[in-house]
Amino acid sequence: MRLKNSALLLLVAILFFSCDKKRVFDEYKSVGSGWNxxxxxxxxxxxxxxxxxxxxxxxxxxxxxxxxxxxxxIVAMEKPNGFTKVDTLEYxxxxxxxxLLGDGFSDIKESxxxxxxxxxxxxxxxxxxxxxxxxxxxxxxxxxxDGITDVGFRIEKKD
Numbered sequence: 543m544r545l546k547n548s549a550l551l552l553l554v555a556i557l558f559f560s561c562d563k564k565r566v567f568d569e570y571k572s573v574g575s576g577w578n579x580x581x582x583x584x585x586x587x588x589x590x591x592x593x594x595x596x597x598x599x600x601x602x603x604x605x606x607x608x609x610x611x612x613x614x615x616i617v618a619m620e621k622p623n624g625f626t627k628v629d630t631l632e633y634x635x636x637x638x639x640x641x642l643l644g645d646g647f648s649d650i651k652e653s654x655x656x657x658x659x660x661x662x663x664x665x666x667x668x669x670x671x672x673x674x675x676x677x678x679x680x681x682x683x684x685x686x687x688d689g690i691t692d693v694g695f696r697i698e699k700k701d
Contacts, residue, residue, distance in 0.1 A: 564701075566596060570603070570694035577673050577687040585669040585695040592664045594699060598657040600671060601694030604635065604642060606649040608689025611636045614674040617657065622665030630674065631657070650691070660700055669695050 567590075571583050590596065600615065613635050620626045633655045636642050644651030671693055675684045 564698040565696065566590065566699055567697040568601075568694065569696075570601065570692045572692050573690060575607070575688065575691060577690040577693070579673060579675075579683045579685055579687070582670050582672045583693040585671075587663070587667045587669065587695075587697070589666050590663040590697070592662060595660045595662050597659045597698045597700050598661055599696040599698070600631075600655045600657050601692075601696055602635075602644075602653045602655065602690060603692035603694070604644070604651055604653070604689045605691060606642065606689065608635060608642065608687075610675060610687075611638075611640075613687075613690075614676070616672050616674050618670040619658075620668040620670065622667065629657075631655075654696070671695070 567587060569585055571585075573581060573583065600617065602613070611634065613633050615631045615633070616628065617631060618626050618628045633653070634643065635653065642649075642651045644653035646652055673684075673687050673690070675687055676682070677684060
C-alpha cells in the first residue's frame with residue numbers, strides 16, 4: 543500500500559513539473575516580510591541559446607499586508623559587455639476594491655508580471671530589481687514595502 547501511494551505521488555509530481563515546457567529559468571529570492579527600498583535583488587542568468595528568442599517575466603509573491611494598488615520597479619538588465627539597460631516599470635497589484643491580484647488559494651498571491659518579449663541573449667546576463675514605491679504627494683520612497691515576500695525572475699521559450 544505504501545509503495546502504491548509513493549508511486550502515485552511520484553507520477554503526480556512528474557505530471558505537474560512536465561507541464562511547464564516553456565520554462566528555461568525560474569528563480570525566487572526571499573526579501574523577508576517586506577522589501578527594503580535599498581535592497582536590490584540580483585539574478586545571474588545562465589548562458590542561453592543565442593539562436594532562440596525568449597519572453598521575460600518578473601514574479602512577485604505578496605500577502606494581505608501589501609497596502610498599495612500598484613508597484614513600481616526599477617529593473618536593470620546587465621549585458622556581458624557591462625552595458626546596462628534600466629527600465630522603470632509599473633504594475634497593478636490589486637483590484638479597485640483592494641483585493642490582491644495574482645494566483646493563489648490563501649492570502650499569499652503570486653503575480654507573473656510581463657517584462658520583455660522576443661529577447662535573445664548572447665552570453666551571461668544579470669538582472670537587478672529594486673522597488674521604487676512612493677506614497678502620493680511624498681518624494682522619499684517607501685522605506686519598507688510590507689507584504690512583498692519573494693521576488694522572482696522567469697524566462698520562457700518563445701513559441
